[in-house]
Amino acid sequence: MGNGIVKTQGMTRAEVETGLARAGLDVPEHERLEIAAAVHFIEEMAERVRGKRAMSAEPAHIFPPPGV
Amino acid sequence: MIPDFLTIAEASTLIAKRELSPVELVESRLARIERLNGKLNSFIRVLREPALAAARAAEAEITAGNCRGPLHGIPIGLKDIYETRGVPTTGHSKILIDHVPQQDATSVRRLTDAGAIVLGKLATHEFAFGGPSFDLPWPPARNPWDTSRFTGGSSSGTGAAVAAGLVLGGTGSDTGGSIRGPAALCGLAGLKPSYGRISRTGILPLAFSLDHAGPMAWTAEDCAIMLQAMAGHDPADPASADCPVSDYRAALSGDVRGLRIGLIRHFYESDNPADEATRQGIAAAVKVFEDLGCSVRELRLSPLAEWAACGVLIMLTEGYAVHQATLRERFGDYGEAFRDRMALAALISGGDYVQAVRRRRELVAEFMTAMADLDLAVTAAAPSEAPAIDAVGKFAIFERPMLTMPFNVTGTPAMSVCCGYGATGLPLALQLAGKPFDEATVLRAAHAYETATPWRSVRPRLDG
Numbered sequence: 227m228g229n230g231i232v233k234t235q236g237m238t239r240a241e242v243e244t245g246l247a248r249a250g251l252d253v254p255e256h257e258r259l260e261i262a263a264a265v266h267f268i269e270e271m272a273e274r275v276r277g278k279r280a281m282s283a284e285p286a287h288i289f290p291p292p293g294v
Numbered sequence: 295m296i297p298d299f300l301t302i303a304e305a306s307t308l309i310a311k312r313e314l315s316p317v318e319l320v321e322s323r324l325a326r327i328e329r330l331n332g333k334l335n336s337f338i339r340v341l342r343e344p345a346l347a348a349a350r351a352a353e354a355e356i357t358a359g360n361c362r363g364p365l366h367g368i369p370i371g372l373k374d375i376y377e378t379r380g381v382p383t384t385g386h387s388k389i390l391i392d393h394v395p396q397q398d399a400t401s402v403r404r405l406t407d408a409g410a411i412v413l414g415k416l417a418t419h420e421f422a423f424g425g426p427s428f429d430l431p432w433p434p435a436r437n438p439w440d441t442s443r444f445t446g447g448s449s450s451g452t453g454a455a456v457a458a459g460l461v462l463g464g465t466g467s468d469t470g471g472s473i474r475g476p477a478a479l480c481g482l483a484g485l486k487p488s489y490g491r492i493s494r495t496g497i498l499p500l501a502f503s504l505d506h507a508g509p510m511a512w513t514a515e516d517c518a519i520m521l522q523a524m525a526g527h528d529p530a531d532p533a534s535a536d537c538p539v540s541d542y543r544a545a546l547s548g549d550v551r552g553l554r555i556g557l558i559r560h561f562y563e564s565d566n567p568a569d570e571a572t573r574q575g576i577a578a579a580v581k582v583f584e585d586l587g588c589s590v591r592e593l594r595l596s597p598l599a600e601w602a603a604c605g606v607l608i609m610l611t612e613g614y615a616v617h618q619a620t621l622r623e624r625f626g627d628y629g630e631a632f633r634d635r636m637a638l639a640a641l642i643s644g645g646d647y648v649q650a651v652r653r654r655r656e657l658v659a660e661f662m663t664a665m666a667d668l669d670l671a672v673t674a675a676a677p678s679e680a681p682a683i684d685a686v687g688k689f690a691i692f693e694r695p696m697l698t699m700p701f702n703v704t705g706t707p708a709m710s711v712c713c714g715y716g717a718t719g720l721p722l723a724l725q726l727a728g729k730p731f732d733e734a735t736v737l738r739a740a741h742a743y744e745t746a747t748p749w750r751s752v753r754p755r756l757d758g
Contacts, residue, residue: 242641245640245641246640246641249622249640250621251621251625251637251640252625252626253625253633253634257630257633257637260688260689261634261637264634264689265641267638267689267692267693268607268610268641268692270603271602271606271607272603272607272642272643274599274603275603275604275650275652275653276649277649279656283652283655283656284652285648285651285652285654286652286654286655286658287503
């Protein structure tokens with residue numbers, strides 16, 4: 227998936243549950259299990275976009291000054 | 295006797311010649327809705343009396359010599375994320391079940407100003423994202439070609455209603471493929487124009503930087519007619535493009551000689567492998583384009599998974615931001631598919647969202663460079679014919695990289711075009727993609743292809 231990317235360890239079930247709790251989401255138990263099983267999709271996509279790029283690499287939408 | 299299926303262009307010609315009455319046309323569609331919607335679930339709300347009143351007004355105007363154009367008297371449907379004055383616009387969700395807008399979406403107003411007659415509000419995946427869902431206030435739409443099959447989404451009701459001849463055209467929205475997907479699986483023409491070509495004002499948002507509004511109809515010509523009415527600058531939409539609107543219907547010359555086409559084969563042969571019928575359909579379509587005088591060469595881009603990762607992360611995080619507060623307060627009132635996808639979105643960091651947006655700039659540059667000596671790109675719109683509706687899981691959108699997402703990332707026009715039918719009779723589709731604000735070339739190529747092939751003469755067989 228490319229060089230120099232930032233890899234993070236896969237989220238544990240506990241981390242998923244903490245993340246959902248921090249977001250204030252009242253997720254039923256069976257759905258929390260399914261979400262924890264699916265979180266790898268997000269992690270894989272995140273690893274893809276954390277490509278090696280220059281510090282100055284701009285995002286696609288930067289703030290255009292008012293009046294421009 | 296009014297045919298079960300008419301294109302907008304056909305109906306418009308008959309209306310202009312006074313051989314077809316808008317009132318009779320609308321009555322025939324309403325009767326068809328009455329007979330078929332029970333098994334298609336395409337409409338969640340039918341506006342019978344307002345539609346008949348509008349049809350009578352259209353008839354009076356046309357009789358008096360004041361025809362507004364090819365959409366005058368034409369029955370259409372609106373995906374139920376298009377705000378419609380005085381009519382509940384629910385996003386197919388319990389969350390907005392009582393939401394009644396005070397004004398029309400800009401694009402709705404433009405369609406009705408052009409004389410189109412709104413027959414009702416169409417089913418959608420919840421907030422254009424969560425579906426197919428069986429736990430919402432209304433059931434999911436069914437594919438008219440085989441009602442056990444998925445319509446595609448999220449413009450599911452539009453796909454079903456147009457394919458079943460309940461309306462002659464309909465509106466959709468496309469954030470990752472939600473026009474092109476149902477167009478592909480329902481055998482229609484579905485156009486996602488350039489980002490900013492059609493106003494987003496009054497359309498319930500999913501992802502601000504990826505949402506596109508657009509038409510779905512039987513033919514490229516009908517999409518051109520609808521686009522003509524919908525397109526144009528809207529100061530109320532900060533992303534609206536202030537650039538000239540082409541004459542899309544005039545661009546349908548039928549002449550595509552000299553068009554340079556790039557075939558993005560790896561998208562559907564290795565990155566998200568399409569089935570054999572789809573591959574053969576695209577191969578045959580390439581031959582048609584060559585016979586029509588186009589040149590076709592291979593076009594290689596970054597792997598589809600790169601485009602999908604970029605687009606999906608942006609879609610999830612922007613969608614989560616839209617619903618963040620309500621998800622905290624009413625998580626259980628959303629359908630399971632929508633809420634659990636949003637729960638995944640809640641786990642994406644702000645840093646990763648910005649990385650996705652930085653990746654977007656890189657991918658857009660790559661596409662523009664790749665298209666420098668090309669006019670169009672061709673690839674698959676869907677990997678196969680429509681699957682069974684109950685085989686589409688809530689995380690299915692993550693399992694394989696979406697063939698449609700690259701052109702949401704780029705914001706460039708892309709269209710799903712039927713390229714034949716599989717062994718079971720279900721539609722297959724290819725995707726045509728163009729350069730920024732060159733919808734005219736995309737439509738011209740689609741129209742030429744449709745004219746050169748027999749697919750537009752096939753319709754689903756529906757009882758009733």
